[in-house]
Amino acid sequence: MGCGRVGSTLAHILEDKGHSVAIIDQNSEAFRRLRGGFKGRRVIGMGFDRDVLVEAQIEKASAFVAVSSGDNSNIISARVARETFGVENVVARIYDSRRAEVYQRLGIPTVATVRWTAEQMLRRLLPDGALPLWRDPTGDVKLAEVQTDVAWIGARVADMERAAPGCRVAFLNRMGEAVVPTGDTVVQDGDVVHVMARAADMDQITEALAKRVREED
Structure with a gap:
């Protein structure tokens, strides 16, 4: 219609x-x-x-x-x-x-x-942080694209998830192609990370992924 x-x-x-x-x-x-x-x-x-x-x-x-x-x-x-x-x-x-x-x-x-439309514009104007791509009807769970520290290049997806409790890496956008990762998938230069998490945890997850704190630090 x-x-x-x-x-x-x-x-x-x-x-x-x-x-x-x-x-x-x-x-x-x-x-x-x-x-x-x-x-x-x-x-x-x-x-x-x-x-x-x-x-x-x-x-x-x-x-x-x-x-x-x-x-x-x-x-x-x-x-x-x-x-x-x-x-x-x-x-x-x-x-x-x-x-x-x-x-x-x-x-x-x-x-x-x-x-x-507004969120798509914001993704280009304000690339920092996380902007939701999808959320469930209750608003409790979100899929979002997050900005990640370059220090994550070469790390495993499992390492990212361990550093950001409650986070699940749903997929990576790699050279225009979607990659559904396993825990052993290695993050490459240029990967765009999309995570699934509770909305209440998203700020904490965003902060954890924006700056990698290595165990030896």
């Missing part, structure tokens, strides 16, 4: 991957964003209207995404798709991050675009 820039881009990507797509928008002019060769269904109407969803063949859908410009419309549509039509894979875009957290707890996956 929603044939804006995000909706039309998703529709094209999904179609290119071999999926059949139906896209709903209350404004017929919005469909001009679709390329000429788009083969999917174009349905005019509100995405939370049951008749409109049936016209879009929601009963055959394996997934539903709500990316209109309105938070309320997105959430209502997502709930109708899941609760009325039984679509299991449902995602809604939300601008208000406080609402996003509430709906996450209700089991509706959301993407809070303002927060996500």
Whole structure:
């Protein structure tokens, strides 16, 4: 639902991957964003209207995404798709991050675009410390990219985890490729470290990894 820039881009990507797509928008002019060769269904109407969803063949859908410009419309549509039509894979875009957290707890996956965009900007403006890439609906557990002391180069992942209790190195970004490490994986120059930990421990972990204190020190 929603044939804006995000909706039309998703529709094209999904179609290119071999999926059949139906896209709903209350404004017929919005469909001009679709390329000429788009083969999917174009349905005019509100995405939370049951008749409109049936016209879009929601009963055959394996997934539903709500990316209109309105938070309320997105959430209502997502709930109708899941609760009325039984679509299991449902995602809604939300601008208000406080609402996003509430709906996450209700089991509706959301993407809070303002927060996500701000965090991506901060990662480039303020590279120090840890910035979350993901967190669970309760906010208790986070996946974050952390800045590490160059002294960790040549050390094992197990050494990092031992120096930062509660930390689990989830993966390393190595030359643009994701590496899932074992305890014996050696940190190389240029590796970007991503850790999973309790939010309450993240500051302590960040501090421990930002400056390596060797045992002999």
